[in-house]
Amino acid sequence: xxxxxxxxxxxxxxxxxxxxxxxxxRFEALGADYAELSLGAFDVIADCxxxxxxxxxxxxxxxxxxLGYTLHGPLVGRFTSRxxxxxxxxxxxxxxxxxxxxxxxxxxxxxxxxxxxDRMERDRVFALERETLAALGPHAADCGVLLCVENLxxxxxxxxxxxxxxxxxxxxxxxxxxxxxxxxHAALNAGARGFDLMAELAIxxxxxxxxxxxxxxxxxxxxxxxxxxxxxxxxMGDLHLPPGWGGLDWEAIAALDYRADVVANLELSMxxxxxxxxxxxxxxxxxxxxxxxxxxxxxxxxxxxxx
Numbered sequence: 001x002x003x004x005x006x007x008x009x010x011x012x013x014x015x016x017x018x019x020x021x022x023x024x025x026r027f028e029a030l031g032a033d034y035a036e037l038s039l040g041a042f043d044v045i046a047d048c049x050x051x052x053x054x055x056x057x058x059x060x061x062x063x064x065x066x067l068g069y070t071l072h073g074p075l076v077g078r079f080t081s082r083x084x085x086x087x088x089x090x091x092x093x094x095x096x097x098x099x100x101x102x103x104x105x106x107x108x109x110x111x112x113x114x115x116x117x118d119r120m121e122r123d124r125v126f127a128l129e130r131e132t133l134a135a136l137g138p139h140a141a142d143c144g145v146l147l148c149v150e151n152l153x154x155x156x157x158x159x160x161x162x163x164x165x166x167x168x169x170x171x172x173x174x175x176x177x178x179x180x181x182x183x184x185h186a187a188l189n190a191g192a193r194g195f196d197l198m199a200e201l202a203i204x205x206x207x208x209x210x211x212x213x214x215x216x217x218x219x220x221x222x223x224x225x226x227x228x229x230x231x232x233x234x235x236m237g238d239l240h241l242p243p244g245w246g247g248l249d250w251e252a253i254a255a256l257d258y259r260a261d262v263v264a265n266l267e268l269s270m271x272x273x274x275x276x277x278x279x280x281x282x283x284x285x286x287x288x289x290x291x292x293x294x295x296x297x298x299x300x301x302x303x304x305x306x307x
Contacts, residue, residue, distance in 0.1 A: 002290035003211065003254065006283045007034035007070060007265035010041065013273070017042045017054065020061050027067065030280050034068040036265045037104070039095055040075065048090035050098055062102055069104040070210060070263060071095060079132040080112025080125035089132060092147075093139055100143035106210040106263070107140070108180045111149045111165060113157035122158055130172055137174030146209035150180035153188040153238065155220060161195050162186050162204035169207050178209025178260075182267075183253055184246070187218030188238060198252060205256040213283060214267045215239070215246030228271065240269040242279040243286075254286035255293040 008030065014023035020042065027035050039045065044054040062069060073095050079088055092109060099107050112129045114122030133149065140147040149169065152159045160168060162181070169179055181204055190197040197218070217235035231237045235246075243250050243266075264283050268276065 002261070002294040003258065003264045003287050004261040005033035005068070005263045006031070006280065006287065007036050007068075007263045008032045008276075008280075009036040009072065009265055009267045010038050011036075011072075011267060012270035014038070015041050017044075017057060017061070020058075024061070024065060024067065028065065030276055031284075032067065032280070034070055034263050034265065036070045036072055036108070036267075037062075037102075038072050039098075044098060045091060045094045048087065048094055050094055050101075055098070055101060059102055068263075069099075069102055070106040070108065070265065071099050071102075071104045072108040073110070075110065077110050078112035079129040080114060082128060085128070085132065089136070092136060096136070096140050096143045096145055096147065099145040104145060106146045106148050106178075106180075108148050108150050108210060108212075111152050111160055111168075113152070113154060113159050116156070116158050126160070126168065130168060133168075133172045133177050134174060137172065137177050140176035141174075146176055146178045148178045148180040148209040150182050150212065151185050151189070151204070152182070153185040153192070153220075155192075159185075159189060161189055161193065162200035163195075166204045166207050179204055179207045180210040180212055181205065181208045182212040182214075183248055184212075184214050184216040184218075184238060184240070187216055187248055188220055191218040192220045198249070201253065202256055206259040208258050208262050209260065211262050211264045212267050213243055213264050213279075213286075215241040215243050215248050215250075217247040228269070240267055240272070242268060242272050242275040243282045244278075245275075250282065250286055251289055254289035257293075257297065258290070 008027045010023050014020045044058050114125045151165050216239045219236045221236045225231045266279050
């Protein structure tokens with residue numbers, strides 16, 4: 001199956017609900033197929049519950065547009081801390097309900113982390129994450145949503161590699177629990193840990209329900225910089241560059257075997273707003289490469305079957 005659609009994240013481009021109409025107008029003008037709504041910006045959920053009036057306003061803004069929707073849950077969302085687990089579950093359930101209300105097809109949820117130097121504790125907290133995801137799978141199904149766990153990277157904790165996240169999702173074994181593949185995060189994790197980036201992405205791609213597209217050089221920060229721009233100067237960190245500005249091989253990424261229709265969602269920093277048309281064009285090229293690769297795979301499978 002190929003990448004079938006292009007999304008743009010509201011992220012820095014709409015920090016309040018009243019900013020959203022102009023943001024969606026812009027995305028439509030750029031030719032986006034989807035908008036990824038950043039949950040934390042719009043104050044539709046308060047104390048783990050949906051506010052009915054805010055929901056009505058969000059639905060009014062999103063209605064009658066040629067856009068599909070996905071939702072990015074809280075950036076602090078994770079299921080690897082028992083102390084905050086119930087609040088995390090409650091917000092995630094409310095966000096899934098919100099997805100159902102607005103017809104969002106996928107909800108991004110950040111994968112959790114474990115301690116760098118304690119394997120037994122790491123195994124324990126990742127088991128907690130599996131149990132929680134498995135419990136939430138039926139609710140995601142009831143809402144008609146894929147709950148898509150995003151691979152992350154960080155300097156001070158252990159985050160799963162793409163292959164490890166694939167094993168986590170396979171262990172959960174629920175059709176509504178999938179992956180959000182963030183390629184830049186994977187590259188940074190590979191830069192820190194030394195695994196084969198493309199080999200691991202090939203393992204995770206078949207379990208993808210959603211994609212995050214932004215570039216970097218796969219270089220973890222090795223010293224402190226004082227501004228975002230200095231990080232760009234040295235090519236270090238999670239830069240959210242337009243695809244093609246960094247070091248990732250987007251043609252090879254586009255040709256991976258995704259096995260389900262997925263949205264390639266651009267996640268750019270606001271500082272690269274002027275590059276949005278360029279980034280959209282690059283993503284359209286990725287969609288064509290993905291379609292050609294999927295067609296080629298089908299032809300090869302048919303030929304092998306006929307032999």
